[in-house]
Every structure is written in structure tokens, then in C-alpha cells.
Amino acid sequence: MKRTNYCGVINKTHLGSEQILCGWVHSYRNLGGLLFIDLRDRTGKVQLVCNPENKEAFETAASVRMEYVIEVQGLVSARAEGAVNKNMPTGEVEVVIKNIKVLNTCIALPFEIETDKNISEETRLKYRYLDLRNERMIKNLTLRHKVTQAAREYFSDLGFLEIETPVLTRSTPEGARDYLVPSRVHEGKFYALPQSPQMFKQTLMASGIDRYFQIARCFRDEDLRADRQPEHTQIDMEMSFVTLQDLFNIIEGMVKHIFTTVGEPLETPFLQMQYSDVMEKYGSDKPDLRFGLEIQNLDGVFAKTAFKVFSDILASGGTIRAITAENGAAMARSAIDKLTQLAKDNGAKGLVWVKLKDGKVESSALKFFSEEEINALKAMMKEGDIMFIGSDEPKKCFSFMGALRKELIKTLGLKPSTKWKFLWVKNFPLLEFVPEENRWDAAHNPFTAPVEEDIPLLDTDPGKVMSNQYDLVLNGVELASGSVRNHNRALQEKILALMKHSKEQAALRFGMLLNALECGAPPHGGMGMGLDRITALLCGEDSIKEVIAFPKTTTASCPLTESPNVVDEVQLKELHIKID
RNA sequence: GGAGUCGUGGUGUAGCCCGGUUAACACGCCCGCCUGUCACGCGGGAGACCGCGGGUUCGAAUCCCGUCGACUCCGCCA
Numbered sequence: 001m002k003r004t005n006y007c008g009v010i011n012k013t014h015l016g017s018e019q020i021l022c023g024w025v026h027s028y029r030n031l032g033g034l035l036f037i038d039l040r041d042r043t044g045k046v047q048l049v050c051n052p053e054n055k056e057a058f059e060t061a062a063s064v065r066m067e068y069v070i071e072v073q074g075l076v077s078a079r080a081e082g083a084v085n086k087n088m089p090t091g092e093v094e095v096v097i098k099n100i101k102v103l104n105t106c107i108a109l110p111f112e113i114e115t116d117k118n119i120s121e122e123t124r125l126k127y128r129y130l131d132l133r134n135e136r137m138i139k140n141l142t143l144r145h146k147v148t149q150a151a152r153e154y155f156s157d158l159g160f161l162e163i164e165t166p167v168l169t170r171s172t173p174e175g176a177r178d179y180l181v182p183s184r185v186h187e188g189k190f191y192a193l194p195q196s197p198q199m200f201k202q203t204l205m206a207s208g209i210d211r212y213f214q215i216a217r218c219f220r221d222e223d224l225r226a227d228r229q230p231e232h233t234q235i236d237m238e239m240s241f242v243t244l245q246d247l248f249n250i251i252e253g254m255v256k257h258i259f260t261t262v263g264e265p266l267e268t269p270f271l272q273m274q275y276s277d278v279m280e281k282y283g284s285d286k287p288d289l290r291f292g293l294e295i296q297n298l299d300g301v302f303a304k305t306a307f308k309v310f311s312d313i314l315a316s317g318g319t320i321r322a323i324t325a326e327n328g329a330a331m332a333r334s335a336i337d338k339l340t341q342l343a344k345d346n347g348a349k350g351l352v353w354v355k356l357k358d359g360k361v362e363s364s365a366l367k368f369f370s371e372e373e374i375n376a377l378k379a380m381m382k383e384g385d386i387m388f389i390g391s392d393e394p395k396k397c398f399s400f401m402g403a404l405r406k407e408l409i410k411t412l413g414l415k416p417s418t419k420w421k422f423l424w425v426k427n428f429p430l431l432e433f434v435p436e437e438n439r440w441d442a443a444h445n446p447f448t449a450p451v452e453e454d455i456p457l458l459d460t461d462p463g464k465v466m467s468n469q470y471d472l473v474l475n476g477v478e479l480a481s482g483s484v485r486n487h488n489r490a491l492q493e494k495i496l497a498l499m500k501h502s503k504e505q506a507a508l509r510f511g512m513l514l515n516a517l518e519c520g521a522p523p524h525g526g527m528g529m530g531l532d533r534i535t536a537l538l539c540g541e542d543s544i545k546e547v548i549a550f551p552k553t554t555t556a557s558c559p560l561t562e563s564p565n566v567v568d569e570v571q572l573k574e575l576h577i578k579i580d
Numbered sequence: 581g582g583a584g585u586c587g588u589g590g591u592g593u594a595g596c597c598c599g600g601u602u603a604a605c606a607c608g609c610c611c612g613c614c615u616g617u618c619a620c621g622c623g624g625g626a627g628a629c630c631g632c633g634g635g636u637u638c639g640a641a642u643c644c645c646g647u648c649g650a651c652u653c654c655g656c657c658a
Contacts, residue, residue, distance in 0.1 A: 027618075029616095029617045029618065029621095030617095031614060031615055031616070031617060031620070032613065032615070033615035034614090034617075035615090036616080036617050036620085038618070049616080049617090052615075065609085066608075080616075083617080085618060088618075091618085107609095108610095109608080110591060111590080111591045111608085112607070115608090115619065116591060118591095118593090119592075120587090120591090120592085120650070121650065122587095122650050123591075174658050175658030176657050176658075198658095222656060223656065225653080226652070346654095442658050444658065446658055448658095543651095553650065554649095554652085555649080
């Protein structure tokens with residue numbers, strides 16, 4: 001290769017040197033007797049200048065158009081005082097063209113690189129190879145690479161082995177829908193793409209691998225969101241002989257290493273909270289703790305209320321909760337109505353608002369409140385505050401108050417208190433009852449171990465059993481999830497039985513794992529972290545599509561490759577598939 | 581499965597409410613001029629039957645119905 005340097009790095013230290021640069025014509029300015037080209041590669045841009053005295057080169061330079069690929073030999077020169085471009089990192093220098101060669105031409109493109117903003121995502125994805133020429137995408141993909149490398153480095157240094165697990169595996173119709181792959185050799189049989197390497201990594205623990213990690217692609221055939229793609233990448237990890245706190249320590253170490261590597265050293269501690277407390281305080285299992293707005297309990301205030309709405313709720317075992325927002329009293333009626341509607345959409349029957357304005361309490365339900373209640377509310381508020389009160393059966397109440405909290409943060413345009421706020425959510429219930437199916441289901445992951453002292457409760461009151469499950473939440477995003485697993489076959493089978501899996505079914509679906517467990521599997525645990533999500537957060541992107549080179553659209557299709565698509569009749573026949 | 585927003589030259593938008601000229605503007609593209617530009621400038625030109633199908637109407641980019649696609653959200657996502 002003849003290239004001597006990248007465009008974006010050329011600076012004063014290269015003055016007087018001759019360079020061979022290759023790249024794309026980002027823009028050209030032909031002044032008639034003088035010609036400028038901004039040459040771009042993934043490191044940045046540098047200005048080329050061509051004088052007419054260099055006749056042959058000038059002729060070629062005049063023929064280039066947007067996005068032509070050229071190779072240039074030239075002298076790095078200082079720009080004249082007035083010609084320095086302060087908006088350009090390479091703006092103090094320019095490269096005087098000696099020779100120029102067109103390596104490839106380019107047709108008129110659907111959009112311009114960098115200058116065209118607000119291109120529809122549809123167009124961007126259809127021409128992703130052009131979109132990826134943009135600085136934003138180069139920056140994001142570079143950062144993603146760094147995150148991946150940092151994770152690899154961290155785990156490797158701690159003695160973890162990176163082991164690949166199969167992508168063609170078997171379907172386990174738990175949780176998300178599987179992507180299926182028909183087998184040619186076995187008529188009527190299918191592989192499934194893994195939703196996670198869960199079973200394999202636990203099996204690796206049974207093998208005595210002790211410490212495993214993988215940058216693993218996971219597949220889920222579910223509807224998409226800004227933070228969900230049909231295939232996503234997990235930093236997947238599992239280790240033996242660990243407690244929950246060991247896992248926290250290891251993962252915190254990894255997160256810190258990643259953040260430091262990308263230039264965001266962390267000082268903020270990782271908080272830990274019980275799932276039940278998180279739900280009660282924030283109405284969400286992934287609250288954004290950069291904002292306050294805790295949900296308050298008003299059961300005491302209204303214990304003896306004459307307001308029928310509240311007294312009925314309390315009598316039926318419900319609860320009354322509130323959120324108080326500073327400087328919210330100025331909120332317009334329409335904004336309050338919007339928030340009320342949002343609460344209703346999330347299951348609330350209504351919301352009561354209370355304002356403290358000029359030392360006086362105003363409220364949509366003022367006439368129902370006693371003097372004592374008004375004073376109690378007043379004592380909880382500061383001048384200019386607004387309080388929203390909701391009441392319902394506790395779980396429902398927390399849920400819509402949580403939705404309200406999220407919306408309030410948006411509506412009031414609250415500024416986050418810190419850049420990053422980490423939260424471990426732990427002590428999830430192991431099981432949740434599904435009334436429609438008259439069975440228990442894993443609250444998170446069917447292989448999670450119950451808290452040891454709760455094991456007897458599996459026989460008496462399964463809903464009370466706490467698990468060794470945890471989530472790591474960052475700025476309101478569920479970043480990672482993991483647990484200490486069951487390493488005892490009998491216990492695992494007991495839990496599967498509560499989920500109404502017969503021994504036969506369990507053996508059929510999870511046989512590999514169950515068999516491995518009874519062959520001397522060590523205690524173990526681990527986690528999976530969303531690589532796309534952590535990268536998106538670090539890039540300041542709202543959608544993980546911006547950190548994935550070739551993502552899918554909301555209908556799980558790829559505009560670039562036009563997948564999914566039809567296949568040949570011959571292919572179908574080989575796979576024993578008939579399409580109606 | 582459901583809700584909302586959007587769809588107009590290559591790209592991004594205006595026009596749509598309140599139907600009626602050759603569908604406007606910017607960038608890109610083509611031609612010409614220009615020796616210090618950097619969103620270069622100036623002059624000229626090409627390029628869209630307004631996502632698709634149907635309906636209302638003398639007449640539809642505009643109103644109505646359907647459909648397809650994109651995005652966001654709910655359901656779903658162990």
C-alpha cells in the first residue's frame with residue numbers, strides 16, 4: 001500500500017512532508033483558476049489544493065465529483081494567515097496536489113454525506129453503506145468496538161475463557177418466540193436460533209470451565225422497539241462458586257473498565273435496592289435515578305378521610321400514593337389533563353392534583369379534604385409545588401404512578417442530577433402466578449436459584465420465594481440481568497414443576513442442562529449485558545439502531561438486503577416445506 | 581394484535597385545513613464563468629403525474645375509504 005497517512009490526522013507536524021492520501025471527495029470548490037477538494041476518510045477531512053500550473057493534475061482534479069475515490073500525492077503546506085479554518089481539526093494546513101489519480105467514480109447519490117441532515121431512517125438503512133460514511137456512525141461503531149474490546153480485555157485478564165456456543169440449537173418455547181431454521185437432513189425438524197446462550201453456558205460450568213464469557217448474538221422473534229432488535233449482542237458471562245455480591249463486584253469492575261476505556265471514568269457508586277422498594281418508590285423495575293420524584297405514601301394522611309374515593313380504596317386494601325414536583329404549580333390545565341390521561345391509559349381511574357400557590361392549597365378535590373388533611377398535604381409541599389395523588393390496589397397504583405413519574409420528568413424538562421446513575425435491583429420474586437393458566441411462571445429466568453432460606457416456601461407459599469435474580473439499571477435502561485443459578489437438579493425440577501412442566505416435558509426441553517446438573521455441577525451464576533444498549537447510552541443515542549451497523553426496521557426487515565425474502569422452489573423442496 | 585405520527589423531483593421540506601394556473605424552495609446533478617475557497621460565488625438547464633388502489637366531484641397532491649411502508653408507544657419481550 002502506498003498510502004502514507006490518514007486525512008484526519010494531518011497537521012502542522014507534517015509540514016513540508018510529502019504524503020500519499022486516499023479517500024473520498026467530500027466536497028470540491030473549483031474557483032476557475034484554483035481548485036480545492038476536501039478529502040475525507042474515516043479519520044476526518046483535509047483540504048487539498050490544486051494550482052493550474054500543474055496542468056495535468058488540474059485537469060483531473062477539475063473532473064472529480066462528490067464521493068469520487070481518489071489517491072493524491074502532495075506536499076503538506078501551511079495555510080496563509082487568513083486562510084486558516086478554525087472549524088476544521090486539519091484547518092491550519094492543506095495538501096498541495098502534485099499527482100492525483102481517480103481510483104473510482106461515483107454516481108449522483110441519494111443523499112450527501114454529512115451535509116444532509118434529517119434523512120429518513122428508511123433511506124439511511126436502504127443505503128446504509130453511504131450512511132456509514134457519516135462521522136456519527138463512524139464514531140458510534142468505533143466506540144462500540146472499544147466497548148467490546150474493553151469487555152474482552154477485562155474478562156481475559158481475570159482468567160475468563162471466551163467460548164463460542166452454537167447458533168443452530170434447539171427450540172425452548174419459553175418466553176420469547178424462537179427464530180426457527182428448518183433442517184434439510186431431518187425432515188420436519190427445526191433448529192432454533194438461541195435467545196441467549198443460557199443452557200450452554202451453564203453446561204460449561206458443569207464442565208468445570210469455571211469462568212466463561214462470550215460476545216454473543218441473541219435472537220428473539222418479537223416486535224421491535226427503539227431498544228429492541230430481533231438480533232442483539234450480549235456480553236455474556238458465567239462463573240462458578242460465586243455469591244450474588246461476587247457477581248456485582250465483577251460486573252461493576254467490567255462496567256468501570258468499559259467506561260474508563262471510552263473516556264468516561266466513573267466515580268458514582270452503584271446503588272443496590274430491593275425490587276419491592278424500587279417498585280414502591282419509583283413504580284418501575286428500571287427507574288431513572290438521575291431524577292428524584294419519589295412516590296410518597298399518603299395512606300396515613302387519609303386514614304380517616306371522608307373522601308369516598310380514598311376511603312373505599314383503603315377499605316379494600318388499596319393504597320394512596322403521590323408524586324410531588326417542584327415548580328409544577330405553574331403547570332397549565334391542559335398539561336395536567338394530559339398527565340391525568342396518561343395515568344388513565346396506565347390503569348388509573350383518575351388523579352387528584354394539589355398545588356401550593358401563594359401559601360394556599362389548591363386542589364381538584366379540595367372540597368372533599370378536611371382541614372387536617374389539607375394541613376398535612378401543605379406540610380409535605382413547598383411553595384410552587386404540584387402534587388399528583390393516585391389511589392388503587394398497590395401493584396396497579398405503583399405502575400401508573402411510575403408512568404406518571406416518567407412523563408413528569410419529560411413534561412417539566414427536569415435536568416438529570418448526574419450523568420450516570422447505576423442501580424442494582426435485587427431480591428426479585430422467583431415466581432409470578434399466571435391466573436389464566438393456573439400456574440407459576442419464572443419472574444425472570446427459570447434457572448434462577450431461590451434465596452436459600454426461602455426454599456421451604458416453595459412447598460407452602462411459592463409467591464413469597466425470593467430469587468437470586470438481579471438487574472443492573474443505568475439511567476432508566478435495563479442494562480444487564482443475571483442470577484445465581486440452580487445447580488441442583490431436584491431443586492430445578494421442583495421449580496419447573498411449579499411452572500407446570502412435567503418431568504417428561506422438562507427432560508425434553510432442558511434435558512441437557514438437567515443431566516449436567518446432576519453430574520457434579522458446581523454452584524454458579526452469571527449475567528448477560530446488552531452491548532447495544534450500553535453502547536447507545538455511551539454514544540448518547542436513543543435508539544440501538546444507531547450503534548448497529550446493519551439493523552432491522554420495525555417490521556424486522558432489512559431495507560438494504562431486502563430480507564426476509566422468498567426463496568427458490570428447489571430450496572423449499574429440499575427443506576420439505578410447502579407454502580400455502 | 582392495538583394506538584399515534586409520517587409518506588410530494590435523487591435528498592430534505594413547503595403546498596393539504598379552506599379542492600381550481602406551468603406543484604414551490606434548498607441542496608445534489610448537468611453546462612458555462614470565476615486564483616484563496618471551505619455550506620465558495622454567479623448565470624443557465626434537466627429532473628416529481630404528489631407511496632399504491634378505489635371513491636366523492638365538472639375538477640383531487642388537497643376531501644373520504646382501503647392498502648402498503650417508515651418511525652414511536654401499548655401488548656409481547658423467561
